[in-house]
């Protein structure tokens with residue numbers, strides 16, 4: 154049982170449900186408290202300990218069914234069918250097994266049967282299930298990838314569980330029976346039974362392998378779906394993907410916020426600051442009206458975002474803005490500018506309530522700039538240099554997002570140099586692959602010397618990596 | 626596990642949970658009961674999530690009642706901080722004491738030369754003014770210091786700020802608080818903890834890891850009929866089924882606010898008050914505002930109703946092709962769900 158629960162936990166993990174070690178242990182403890190006869194209770198007990206996200210529940214239920222039910226039922230069915238088949242041939246399974254058991258008892262001691270043979274002769278299906286699972290694990294069935302491998306892994310599993318050996322044992326047993334004087338008719342029935350048993354075990358092993366393949370496919374599809382989204386280039390997104398991506402970004406941002414706040418918590422509530430308290434309350438005759446605690450403060454950075462919103466990079470801008478919008482509290486102040494050629498400030502748009510509306514508006518130039526023109530980075534940076542350079546100080550991180558495709562205009566890289574001189578650091582995110590930087594009308598190479606961090610940023614994975622780097 | 630030191634009410638099994646909560650008027654399935662039972666046995670907090678009005682808060686209340694525990698409730702909101710949740714210094718009382726003890730203070734300060742020296746003297750007496758005497762315990766502190774085992778309900782934890790969540794996490798992990806001026810206070814008896822969340826924001830993984838998780842969804846039709854039966858006495862079984870059936874259709878619509886169990890209850894009561902015996906379309910139409918709060922939602926539900934009636938009418942017409950107009954009228958009258 155323990156092993157099986159562990160295998161199930163691993164299956165959950167492989168399918169993208171995060172289960173920590175502690176939660177796995179909780180699951181065991183939970184099972185200790187309950188009677189496990191009730192499948193529903195069993196399922197809910199494992200779930201409450203290991204699956205904590207509403208979104209994962211459907212996947213959990215599916216996996217539970219796939220893993221826990223089913224195979225035993227498959228076994229049961231197969232053996233019921235065997236019993237039916239034998240009955241049709243005039244063989245009474247129960248009776249013949251009972252007879253066999255009695256005769257075996259007489260030769261007690263001399264008989265040394267394998268686990269498998271014993272399970273088959275006593276029709277102990279749970280034991281048989283265990284043996285198959287164990288053998289399948291040793292055969293590496295968990296690695297199965299496609300239909301063509303079903304035969305291969307089934308054979309390996311059968312080998313691992315010693316099916317041939319068991320078959321031999323059963324044949325020998327029949328011979329012993331004959332030697333002990335069992336009648337011909339009965340011997341024939343017995344032979345029929347043994348043959349059927351072997352056939353049924355082979356078939357159920359195959360069923361097991363097929364189920365394993367199903368589970369793997371489930372994992373595969375799930376993983377694929379997630380990876381698709383984080384790896385998918387922002388350049389080609391459907392409406393639907395944009396909507397889903399928005400959720401993923403929200404979740405990533407939340408994760409970062411949680412990390413930030415927990416870290417902040419660690420700087421616990423400080424001790425009483427006696428000196429400050431006395432000084433603060435001097436005017437009230439030193440009566441501690443207002444109490445001051447010692448606290449450690451960590452300065453939050455200021456953030457200035459310069460965001461290219463030309464249509465070629467609109468999606469990248471969209472998700473970067475969403476990220477930053479969600480993380481506003483990580484900064485003392487965020488100022489946000491958008492540009493194509495002209496530069497406009499959209500900070501106030503961000504103070505509006507609705508995040509998606511705010512972002513769409515910013516991408517649209519926020520009513521302050523014309524977005525339907527040809528990109529001119531140099532012009533935009535110069536505008537910034539002229540009007541806003543003064544707002545940059547040593548606590549400011551300047552984040553620029555754009556492909557640096559400048560339409561052969563003047564790059565005015567010295568503007569960035571001056572910005573870098575005044576800022577804490579300058580980060581540039583470019584959605585193009587580095588191999589394209591500096592070629593054609595790309596002037597990325599001109600700006601790079603004045604940036605502290607330059608990253609390729611074309612999908613969610615890259616984006617979240619950069620955000621981690623800047624904030625954490 | 627630190628429960629059961631004294632004679633204490635305990636649930637004996639999952640079935641026992643179902644029965645005892647049922648006695649308190651809370652109808653639940655095995656799913657809920659299993660988690661409640663495990664929370665008791667393992668002494669772990671439960672994070673209850675789900676849409677509004679499905680009985681998250683109520684669950685904590687009835688568990689407290691069933692176990693005869695005192696329920697301490699911490700209602701979360703944006704801006705809730707440690708001081709409001711854990712303890713505060715009672716400044717006015719401190720002030721009062723300082724005034725009353727003025728002479729004593731002067732005595733203490735007698736002979737000091739400099740301000741710094743005086744301050745040191747006062748500092749040495751810190752502990753007098755920062756002792757438990759001057760602490761106002763808030764819910765978390767109450768739960769920790771209670772002599773008898775309690776049930777702590779942290780309601781709508783998703784409304785609190787992430788900072789607060791992090792703080793909560795600390796309290797939940799060891800059930801002790803450290804007050805810098807006084808020391809560490811450890812819980813005398815383990816409270817049973819329920820946290821509820823409406824999913825306004827996702828709770829952190831760290832918090833989730835520490836809790837058992839319970840997802841309460843809208844109830845199955847069968848369960849909801851039983852809840853109605855229990856909470857609205859006098860309701861006719863058939864009417865209850867109709868109400869629940871229609872409610873589930875309405876829930877399937879894309880609404881701004883999906884009606885919940887409390888709305889089902891309100892609706893059933895309203896219908897009883899109007900002496901309705903079955904859901905005729907006029908009555909439904911008239912009472913939709915009991916279950917739907919937004920104009921747009923009411924409209925959507927009206928449309929859905931109209932569709933249902935039309936379908937029903939067509940069916941009746943198909944049954945009796947010759948008397949179409951009469952059939953139409955009777956179909957509409959006959960209540961839309963049969």
Ligand SMILES: Nc1ncnc2c1ncn2[C@@H]1O[C@H](COP(=O)(O)OP(=O)(O)OP(=O)(O)O)[C@@H](O)[C@H]1O
Nearest residue numbers: 650651652676677678679680681682683852886887
């Ligand atoms: N299983 C149940 N049995 C009986 N009554 C129930 C049940 N579930 C909910 N109710 C009733 O529904 C009403 C709403 O429940 P409650 O306030 O606990 O919902 P909630 O999930 O906490 O909602 P919110 O998320 O808005 O806080 C209560 O009046 C309660 O009596």
Ligand SMILES: [Mg+2]
Nearest residue numbers: 681682683821
């Ligand atoms: Mg509530």
